[in-house]
Amino acid sequence: MNVFTGSRQTNFKGAFRHIICVNAALVKSTKAFWLCSNLICSSQPIIALAGNDVILPCRLDPPISASSRAVEWTKPGLDPEYIHVHQDGRLVYQSQNPLYNYRTALFVDQLINGNVSMKIFEVKISDAGKYKCFLPSLWKDSFIQLTVGKSDNSEMRIDKINKATSGVILQCGSTGWYPEPEVFWLDGEGNLLSAGPTETVRGPDDLYTVSSRVTVEKRHSNSFTCRVQQNSTNQIRETHIHVPEDFFMAPSSCTGWTIFSGIVSFVLYLELSFHKLKALVRLLLDV
Known part of the structure; x- marks a missing residue:
């Protein structure tokens, strides 16, 4: 039977986690400290221009070593979705999407400090989208958005x-x-x-x-x-x-030309009407 329910249970979990974090900090226990560390990626979209390199920043905070842990970078919706899988100290090429072959890297020497950022070389327009960083052993993940633009050759x-x-x-x-x-x-x-x-x-x-x-x-x-x-x-x-x-055509010239054209048209109309009337009179007289 669970004695703690609702908000009391949540408060108990929070207090228990806080106690573990404090003790872990005091004894510098890495095994317990991972419970207190969060995986944090940039909440703001990362902007890159096509052809340039870009870093998708992601870290464990408070920092703990990720040197011996698997780090998985994926792009949800892509098939296969794996962009960079770091395991046993190396990149697992077999699982990597071919579109990213030889174009990704982690900062291996900084994994010990909790830096799990990924670098993408020679960014393409198709690279734009949402990426996910996941640490299976800690069961922690975080998302980051990449926006790619192009105009340098426009x-x-x-x-x-x-x-x-x-x-x-x-x-x-x-x-x-x-x-x-x-x-x-x-x-x-x-x-x-x-x-x-x-x-x-x-x-x-x-x-x-x-x-x-x-x-x-x-x-x-x-x-x-x-x-x-x-x-x-x-x-x-x-x-x-x-x-x-x-x-630019001067307004006065435009107006004068319009009036002149109107007068000429009117005179031609009168002349044409006069000739028609004259012809009609002759026709009637002949009859």
Whole structure:
């Protein structure tokens, strides 16, 4: 019969664990100390750019040695899910997912200090996702999120500059992004401009191509900026353009041309109507 129930049982377990931890610290007993150590990985997403190396930080706290313990790094949802299995002082290649062959490592000389972090070399876009660190002998695990971005080789360009009665139409494009970025237009003073919806295409390599257009009016500097940015990876690319003054049609000229065109059209209409009326009168007189 269990005498302790509910919160009393929980409090008893907590007090019992605290007593063990205190005694373990006093006698420096490693066998008992593992009960008090937690496996802690970064609670914040780790950000890396494709092609670079990245460390997924994970440690035992308070620190205890993991030198003689198995350390398993997995990626849930992957088949096989094992990314790096360290056992008996070495990597178990047989269980490793082929996508990570020769691309992972633990800091073996720091295992004695409880550092079970994993390093991934030459990160790929497909490496993005959630990872799990698990120590079977301690029955402890922890998760960490990896975000992978790419923009270092992205191409920025001004595609078109077209004249329009309402201003000048600018079009900007950029390729080679991951994850999907946003596009913004700014004037020479850094003010955000209202642009149309961004066109986005995802290629077979999972990289994004984006395109955006905006209609701008004549301003003090006639300088404009197309900015492409990816917030989760803090990547920004910009391209600048100065629109020549003669690209902008003067409003007075546009208005005058419109009035002139209207007058000409009206005169032609009257002349055509007059000829039709004259022909009709002749027809009636002949009858």
